[in-house]
Amino acid sequence: MEFKKVIGDRRTIRFFDPNRPVEPEKIQIMLEAANLSSRAVNADFAKAIVCLRDELPPDIVESLKTPTTTTQFDLAPVYIFWYGDTKFADGAQQRLKELVDLGALPVTHGWSHTYVDEVAYAQVIAPMSQIEMANMWAISVETGLAINQAILAGVDEGLGVGLHAFNTEVAKKALNVPDTWAPMWVLFVGYPAEDRLGGGARPRRPLSNSYYRGSYGNPWEDVPGVKEKLREAGMLQDGMDADKRHAEVRALADRFGLPT
Ligand SMILES: Cc1cc2nc3c(=O)[nH]c(=O)nc-3n(C[C@H](O)[C@H](O)[C@H](O)COP(=O)(O)O)c2cc1C
Secondary structure (H helix, E strand, C coil), X not given: CCHHHHXXXXXXXXXXXXXXXXXXXXXXXXHHHHHCCCCHHHCCCEEEEEEEHHHCCHHHHHHCCECCECCHHHHCXXXXXXXXXXXXXXXXXXXXXXXXXXXXXXXXXXXXXXXXHHHHHHHHHHHHHHCHHHHHHHHHHHHXXXXXXXXXXXXXXXXXEEEECCCHHHHHHHCCCCCCEEEEEEEEEECECCCCCCCCECCCCCHHHCCECCCCCCECCCCCCHHHHHHHHCCCCCECCHHHHHHHHHHHHHHHCCXX
């Protein structure tokens, strides 16, 4: 699929075909995409545990639910539990030196083995990794980058995906999660039982609501023609028709025996 169309087609899918398995190679493609995400100090911040719903005991599946994540656990055949590694600074010097040796971190920008040891590591990475708030901030951003690449790769493979909260205490015990991993989100994966496009694009505010030019208070002004181009490419799509969507949800509720 074209990249812009992948972005345009992504939706949080909440109704999966519970009986249609996902090809393991497609899950690997998602993990490979995550593994290519940009990352500070070339560290493996993002950690993930892939679980098949039907391989988990039903009582565990039930107890992984949260107030905002319910039926998805029953319908999605695959769960990817995402974590952030609080030990990302371990081995940072070695990884940075590898990048220096390869020229990815070029001498023109001040990089050398000494600079890694005395400046980048000693003055930036090591102190930062000691501050819990900074640590969590870095881990969260990094994991988000990786998750999003996995999400888009999944959409490109024709899968439905949805990122959600989960009961992290239950998962920690059930999945043998290391103490040094900070829980992030669970990514549900499967083939959509609902319309692949979830009934249409979700409402979004104009760019000028959030993005600025030069300084805050000077909202970004749309460049003429861009929105039309993105519509043609499938990145910007029609919004939802509420009546149609509610009818679809009622039909899905009948199919899966869900409340309405
Ligand atoms: C980090 C993150 C956490 C989310 N957690 C939940 C959740 O716990 N329950 C839920 O129903 N949706 C959750 N969502 C989905 C959002 O509600 C969804 O993104 C929103 O409805 C916009 O729809 P879209 O993703 O189809 O554009 C989450 C999304 C993100 C990005």
